[in-house]
Amino acid sequence: MVKRSKRYASAAKSGGAEAKSLEDAVKALEGMQKAKFDETVELSFKLVVDPKQSNQMVRGTVRLPNGSGKKVRVLVFTENADAALAAGADFAGLDDMLKKIEGGWIDFDVAIATTSAMKEVRRAARVLGPRGLMPNPKSGTVTDDVASAIQEVKAGRVEYKMDKTANLSIVIGKRSFSAEKLLENAKAALQSLMAAKPEAIKGKFVKSVTLSSTMSPAVKVALSEVGE
Known part of the structure; x- marks a missing residue:
């Protein structure tokens, strides 16, 4: 078992176990103690697809309205x-x-x-x-x-691609971003992902959503935010 720091444990407790609206999830992340560097913030998804099927592959790009905060080479x-x-x-x-x-x-x-x-x-x-x-x-x-x-x-165009275990993450900014900018970017990322839903998937597409930064615990996001 990985031993977590007191800072991480405190952040996990403040984040709570219940799923939150996207706005409340961003606020919960904002309330957690920051690391000494500017952490990357991302939305992570567990998808209800079969990665072995080529017609269920999920990938795309999103133009973040406030950029990613990363210098792209x-x-x-x-x-x-x-x-x-x-x-x-x-x-x-x-x-x-x-x-x-x-x-x-x-x-x-x-x-x-x-x-x-x-x-x-x-x-x-x-x-x-x-x-x-x-x-x-x-x-x-x-x-x-x-x-x-x-x-x-x-x-600020960010690419994303599902991995072999049907997990996918989209970078939405940095911890130095304001809550408003992170929320705008998060909404753009959600819209992009739902638009990338394969035609072969007729039912539920997203199993779970979390918001986190490089050093923070994950904050659960309510599935209602993706319309499921």
């Missing part, structure tokens, strides 16, 4: 590296970038690729895929409008 796979760098990319290139990745380098948060570059990028799928870094048309990271894609990512 963007890599663009393109034959025109100069244009991508001028548009705000932190790293850009094609064969040279792929060689670095094959050598173990993954110091970036989001990868964008032009359509023509994807044929070459697929050779790094074994490295990028498991880390959620593989460019994908559905998430808007395979595009020829590189400048717009970079701008959206830097402005």
